[in-house]
Amino acid sequence: MKALVSIITPLYNSELFISETITSVLNQTYSHWELLLIDDGSTDATCTIVNNFVAKYPNIFLLINDTNRGAGHSRNRGIQVAKGDFIAFLDADDLWKPEKLDKQVSFLNTQDTDICFSSYELINEASQPLNTKVEALPILNYAKLLKSNYIGNLTGMYNAKTLGKVYMPLLRKRQDWVLWLNALERSGKPALSINDALAYYRLRKASISASKWRLIKYNYWVYKKGLGYSIPASILKMIVFLYEHFLVKSKQNKTI
Known part of the structure; x- marks a missing residue:
């Protein structure tokens, strides 16, 4: 029997995009999956759409x-009830290409790794391509991931x-960054990637990534609260992060 993939999708006021997101899962060429959608107090029509x-x-x-309770709690609730051999994540406004699960399940079944991810492409709020591909690193170890989050969660x-x-x-x-760090630490093996772009990440005007101050604040809490570093160590890690994020990781973005 084929391996079961559990897909975890947190929801919060996602009525504009959730139908398209679910449809991208239904269009997968790999059919042995379960989709666990966790609503976090939506006040719009999200639950009505999902219930259909x-x-x-x-x-x-x-x-x-x-x-x-926040996306972390919602994702954990999904992970808790998941029955899959493999666990994957898809946010309520992102999309997968049809071959995404097929390629990753085959990859994990044949490669010496416990974690795989892929490149992805950027789209706007109207699902139009932004002609940008974020290329995945071929091999990713804990030390490199600690400098900046190189795993697009929608591909992991x-x-x-x-x-x-x-x-x-x-x-x-x-x-999600801390989850991948913990998974790498538990595995003891590097994460390996598929260079093909297997998903679409939606850039939204109100996204966290639009604010440099929020970028600094939330990533600092990864080191301080998520990983338990002291204040001085967290500040030092943030200096490394800012260098890595703006001068190294930014080179992953390729025009297509």
Whole structure:
């Protein structure tokens, strides 16, 4: 029997994009998956839209948080109930290409790694291409990932059979970065990538990445709260992060 992939999608007021996101999962050439959508107190039509899919497809599930708890809590709730051999993540406004799961499951079944990720392309709020590809590093170890988050969460997948379930810290933002660091540490093997762009990341005007101050603040909390570094060590790590993010990682963006 094919390996089951559990897909974790947190929701919060996602009515504008969630139908397209779910459809990109339904269009996967790899069919043995479950989609776990966790709503975090939406006040729009998100749950109504999702329930229409739940009624039609037995492998799509909606979980509803009693109060707004943040994306980390929602993702952890999905991970907790996941039944899959592999666990993958897809945010409510991002999209997957049809071959995404097929290529990654085959890759994890044949390569000596517990974690794989891929390149991805950028789209705007209207789902139009921005002609930019973010190229994945071929090999990623813990020390390199600690400098900056090189795994696009919408492309990441880990082997829950070998690693067990890896959870996220309850940070409001950037909790996925800590998850991948913890997964790498637990694995002891580098993460390997597929150079093909297997997903579309949606750039939104109100996104966290639009604010340099928020970038500094939330990434500082990764080191201080997420990883438990002291204040001086966290500041030092942030200096390294800023260099890596703006002068090294930015070179991953290629015009297509």
